[in-house]
Structures are given as C-alpha cells and as structure tokens.
Amino acid sequence: MTLDTVKHATETPDIDQPWAELGLKQDEYERVREILGRRPTGAELAMYSVMWSEHCSYKSSKVHLKQFGEKAPQSDALLVGIGENAGVVDVGQGYAVTFKVESHNHPSYVEPYQGAATGVGGIVRDIIAMGARPIAVVDPLRFGAADHPDTKRVLPGVVSGIGGYGNCLGLPNIGGETVFDACYQGNPLVNAGAIGVMRHEDIHLAKASGSGNKVILYGARTGGDGIGGASILASETFDEAKPSKRPAVQVGDPFQEKLLIECTLEAFAEKLVVGIQDLGAAGLSCATSELASNGSGGMRVELDDVPLRDSTLSPEEILMSESQERMCAVVEPSKVERFLAICEKWDVTATVIGEVTDGDRLEIFWHGEMIVDVDPRTVAHDGPVYERPYARPAWQDALQADDANKLARPADADELRAQVLRLVSSPNQASKSWITGQYDHFVQGNTVLAQPEDSGMIRIDEDTNLGVAIATDGNGRFTKLDPYTGAQLALAEAYRNVAATGAKPLAVSDCLNFGSPEDPAVMWQFAEAIRGLADGCLEMGTPVTGGNVSLYNQTGEAAIHPTPVVAVLGVIDDISRRTPIAFADEGHLIYLLGDTKEELGGSAWSQVVHDHLGGLPPAVDLGREKLLAEILISASRDGMVDAAHDLSDGGLIQALVESCLRGGKGARIVVPDGVDPFVLLFSESAGRAIVAVPRSEELRFNDMCGARGLPVTRIGVIDGTEIDIQGQFSIPLSELKVAHEETIPAILA
Incomplete structure (x- = not known):
C-alpha cells in the first residue's frame, strides 16, 4: 500500500476518502481541500476530522459562547480565562487556583467504569497542564430512572470508575450531585470537575515558542483505545440500529497518572517547561496543532518516534488515538537532558518527537515522508462555525401553562406528613451516601467540608488556613420549563451553596449538556440558557473561566432535559470559620x-x-x-x-x-x-x-x-x-x- 504523503495527495486529487465515516460533512471536507489547495492526506484528514468535531471545535456553540466574553464582568481575581486548559483565579496570599468541569457522557454509557475513570483522568490533566497541583475532584452526575434495569448497570460502574481513579490518585472527592430522571435513560451525564493550586508565578500555558525548542511526548505509550472518539462521540446520537457509531472508550491507568503528576510538577519546579498541553480528546492531533497555533512558530514532528504499545497502528491511528495519561511539553534544548532524567526517575516514558520551527507550518513525518503539512490554526482554531437555526418549541407554551400550583395538595396533616416521608425517601432527595461512601473525602488531610455539605471546602495553606470552596448545581427540570431562568437558577444555587459555607464566590466554570444542535428546539434551549448564564454571571460579578459543551445527548428524537451544570468557586480566608x-x-x-x-x-x-x-x-x-x-x-x-x-x-x-x-x-x-x-x-x-x-x-x-x-x-x-x-x-x-x-x-x- 502506497504511503499517503503530501506529495502523493497532490498527485492524486481524485482518490475517494472516508470523510463521512470520520464525522465530517461534505462541505467541511470541501473546505479542507480549499484550505490545503489539494486533497488532504489520510493523516491530515484524521486530524481535521477530530479537531473539527463538535467536541473539539464547538462549531455549533461558538456563536453563543462568545457572550461569556462579551458580557464578562470586571474581576480583579481572574488570572486566566476562557481559551486555556482551565481557568485560573487569584485567591490571595500569592496563591492561584485553577478549576474546570468537563463531560464524559457518551463513553460512560458505553463502558461505565472506564468512561467515568478517564473523565476524571482527563480533567485532572487539564489542571496539571496549567502548572497546578490537583487537590480535589467533584462529580455532578445524572442517571435515568432509579428503578430502571439499565441504571443498575450504568450507575455502579460510573461510581466505581470515579472512586477507583480518584482514590488511586490520592485526590479527595469533595462535592457534586446525583440526579435521577427518565430523560437521562440512554444518555447519562457524567460530568467531572477538578481543582488545583499553585503560586501566581507557576502558571503555564499551552503554547510552543522558541525555534529549536524540543517537543517531548511523555506518559503512557500510545495504543488503539479511543481512536476517533472525539469526532464520533460528539457527532452522533446513540441509536440501537447503528452500534458501529459507538466509539471505543479510552482505558485509564490512575497509577500512571499519579507518576505523571509528580513528574510534571517536578519539571515545573525546576523551570524546565516553555509550554505544555495534555493529550485528551483528539490526542496528538490536538496537542500538536494547539501548541503550534498558540506559539510563535511552526512545529516539525517525527511520528515514528512516538512510543507505541501496538506496533500495528497506522499514522492516522496514532494521531487520532485518545490513549490516556499522556502530555506534550516544549523544552529548551539545554534542558532536555534534565527533563528526561526527571521522567526516568518517575518511571515515565518520555521521547523527543519533534521541535519548534521558525516557520508557520505543522509538519509531521512518517518513515521519512511528510504526511502532514498544514497551517496549525486551520486545524485547531479555524474550524467551521455554524449558526444553527433555533426556535422556541411549539410545546413550550402548553408546558408552562400546565401550572404545578394547581396540583392536588394534601387534604390534612396526616397526608402532609405522608408526603414529607415520600419526598425525603425519593431517589433524588434520599441520602447519596451509598455513592459518596465509595469516594475518599479526606485523603491529603486538607478536606474541610465534603458531601453532603452545601459545598466542598479544602484548605490550601496550613499556616494561614486559607481555603477554597466549590459547589456544582443544575436543574434540568427548571431549565426545560424556562431555559433562561433555569440557567440562572443553577448559577444562583451554586453561588448560594458556596456562600452558605462562609466562602466568597469568585468565578464560574460550566458544563452545558444538551440534545442535538440540529434540532431547532434544542438549539433554542441552548441559546436561551447561554444568554441567561451570561447575563447572570455579569450581574453576580462571577466571570466564566472556561468549561465544556456536550451536545447530541439524546436517543432518537428524545433529548435529555437541557442541563447546564454550573460550578462556582469561592475563597475563605480562614477555614476554621466555615x-x-x-x-x-x-x-x-x-x-x-x-x-x-x-x-x-x-x-x-x-x-x-x-x-x-x-x-x-x-x-x-x-x-x-x-x-x-x-x-x-x-x-x-x-x-x-x-x-x-x-x-x-x-x-x-x-x-x-x-x-x-x-x-x-x-x-x-x-x-x-x-x-x-x-x-x-x-x-x-x-x-x-x-x-x-x-x-x-x-x-x-x-x-x-x-x-x-x-x-x-x-x-x-x-x-x-x-x-x-x-x-x-x-x-x-x-x-x-x-x-x-x-x-x-x-x-x-
């Protein structure tokens, strides 16, 4: 088989390519050809397909998400905002805290344990990539009806995955929520959040600068798990007639991640790293294109040098693999030897796979032949932007007119008592200790408050008792009734929960879970929720520092309730007064x-x-x-x-x-x-x-x-x-x- 090089692609413009199978639309494929001035190579097609996916490019949500910037409140606390791996805020005394919430919904339905575990691993690596030591995790969860047989399959696996991974990392799980509703039956929401702490001067960003600086891939070897996950995961609904559309789920190794954390933090402490990027969704395609596009030059990568655990992988598969516990660092040549020595000390595989160039291209080679030659911005940042049609659904008026205040109420005190007992024993209001008891809340010894408190709280300085609190909230039922108000109620509840513990709310991260953006009713819900959250954050003075959008959460025509999950981070000067x-x-x-x-x-x-x-x-x-x-x-x-x-x-x-x-x-x-x-x-x-x-x-x-x-x-x-x-x-x-x-x-x- 002829290697599909850039030269070969130029000479064979009419070869059929599997763009549709990789999640691209025809006009998107034509746009790739227009950008390149030729057909893409197989490797380039793989990169564009994953990076232009809904999950990575936010192509259906960008036009609405920009409100978070346009309406951002003035905040002296905000140090790093939207666009980096995670937001960073100043909490005083020279400390900075980074936090973020993301989703791993679809993989957790397919394979609950690994889907949830790798969700935790991915969000923790986002925190590491900012230069911070992870100090805690949270887990906002949504499942189908509590008594449905499939809930008994999904929930225990998800909880075991979260607990197993987080506990092995030695990170306390201090917050979150668990909600049951039939609307999530085929689409559970497994959102994961993490918090990290660092000094102001230790903040790191994802950029590759300095011609001649080396690009080092370190962590786990690259395997065949999760290939194509980002593109298909965020571009297809689950349909029993199309099992082939279900992505392979990544496999996590928390012990490898723990070594990766310590190795990275030691390299940071010795000032060895110029830029850094974790490998999550889209794997090397994301890390190389984002580092290059955010830096001051180009990048040359030798794909043959990527350490593999499956020697049969093609270059396209290597670029698309979402194998976990991997990171990419940009290191000055004089510091490479020391960086590699630290990796060896922590038993972390590390390999120089390329270098920063003084050009403006991302060039990737395989067996000595160039298989990728692209402007990295076109891959990482210049994907399609859709202004999806949206319209208030025809059923919204009838839904709102069906007034709950007119429902039959208890006839006497005995019935009132009986309804109290029904409420507090219902799955959503009942104790979640069966779930939270599987998590370690107090490892590291700095946890101050954890479930079922209003917000989790953790000490970040043992001498001064400085601490931070975090709460995550969202009510899909409220948001279905009125998306604008529902999103603001989620913000208000998380804000209130943080304040109830004595902490001052500072900033927001969000995880926006909705159905198909190709449905105008869903897109209206999304647009209204974003408008509500942006307006609310402006009024509350809490900037959105980053987050995640998860679309296509529906089975067939049935979408989940619109579920914006809002995380509010707060600071408390003295945790003894919580x-x-x-x-x-x-x-x-x-x-x-x-x-x-x-x-x-x-x-x-x-x-x-x-x-x-x-x-x-x-x-x-x-x-x-x-x-x-x-x-x-x-x-x-x-x-x-x-x-x-x-x-x-x-x-x-x-x-x-x-x-x-x-x-x-x-x-x-x-x-x-x-x-x-x-x-x-x-x-x-x-x-x-x-x-x-x-x-x-x-x-x-x-x-x-x-x-x-x-x-x-x-x-x-x-x-x-x-x-x-x-x-x-x-x-x-x-x-x-x-x-x-x-x-x-x-x-x-």
Missing part, C-alpha cells in the same frame, strides 16, 4: 432567610407526588441572591451562626431533614401566622436559606439582616429527637433516617 449544615446545638434558634412564595413548578414535590413537570420555575432575583450571600458570609465570619443550609430541591422540609439528621438533633418549627404549612414546607422559592443562631447572637444577627434589608423569620428551635411541625405533625429522626438512607441501597441491591 459553616456546616448540621444542627448540632440544642436551644439554638432556627431562622428562615428570604421570601417564601407559592412556587412549585418543576419542584421535587410535583415530581414525587404527581409525576408532573409543568408551569414556571421559581422566579430568580440575582440582587437578592447577592444580598443573601453577603449575609451568610458575614454571619459565618463573625460567628453569628453555627449552621447554614440553602433551600433548593425539596424546599424547607428537605433542608430541615438534612440538617437535623446531619447533626443528630431535632427541631420544633412554628408555622408563621397566615402561612400555608404546605407552601412553607414544599415551595422551592429561590434566594433562601436556614441558619442556626445561638441565642447570644440573636440580636446582632437580626440587626445585621434588618440593616441590609433581608427578610428573616424566626421559625423554630433546635430541640429533641424529632422534627415537630407544630399544629401539623411530628416525625422522629429515627423514622426519617430510615426513609432517607435506605432508598438508594435498596434500589441498587
């Missing part, structure tokens, strides 16, 4: 902060009791959210509260149950005059929280809230061994504990 959710001290007073309205659209109550989705989601008031956050942060810092819990899914009663069970103390609750007990317990009005206030701090706390104009209502006291809604019902904590904790183990047994 606020947990647990009601731990009898006699302390329970205050409800914010306004409770009759807002049941998309609520947990409407789902659990009536299997209903309709109406409007709760109204969002971002000014009120900021005020609430300021109160929570001040109260935590000044010792005015010793417990706080945001109100979100399940409303007040869910928060009370979680805080009481967490602290092992009961609560007596008085329903305020003129308030419907049902609305008080089940409404999901936003901008609310409950706090436990020592009696000695009551006057000071009320004065602060009054001075700032935040409505507060004293609703009860921590007392006894039951939750007593006075005049209505009481439920012993022992009964609530069984209802809350036995659901998930029973379903998955």
